[in-house]
Amino acid sequence: MIKIEIIFVNASQNKSGNTSRMGEKYLQGKAYEQMNLVDYKIYQLNQNYSDDQFEQAFSQLNKADWIVLGTPVYWHDMSAYLKTLLERLSQDSHFDDLSGKRISVLIQGSDPSDTIKPVTNIIKRFANSARMEFVDAMEDF
DSSP: OOOEEEEEEEOSSOTTSHHHHHHHHHTTTSOOEEEEGGGSOOOOTTOOOTTOOHHHHHHHHHTEEEEEEEEEOBTTBOOHHHHHHHHHHHHSTTGGGGTTOEEEEEEESSSTHHHHHHHHHHHHHHHHHHTOEEEEEEEOO
C-alpha cells in the first residue's frame, strides 16, 4: 500500500467548486490528493449491490495519515455524500484501521454559521469513536 500524507475528501457534487477551492486554499503548500465522493457509488447501510465502491473509497482513506473532509452546507447540514461515507465507515469491520489518523473538517457555504458547530461535533464524535485525532475545523472565508 502506497502511503500518502494528506487526502482531501471533497463531499460536494462539484469536483472543482467552492469546496474544492476551500480545500486547496487550506492545504496550500502541502502535498495532498483529492478524493471526490461524487466519483464513488457508495450505497446506504444495508443496501448490498455488486457495484458498491465503498471498499475502494475506504482503501484510499486508509492510505492517508491525515483526512481532511470538505463539505458544502446543504439544508443546514453536511452533504449526503459525507453523511453516507461516515455511516458506512462507522459500520465497517475495518473501522479500527482509522485509529491514530488525524481528521479535520472544512465547512463551506454562503452562511454556514448554523451548521459549523453541529457538523464539527459529529466529526469530533466520529473521530473519538474511531480513535482518531481531531485536528481543527474551518469555516468558509
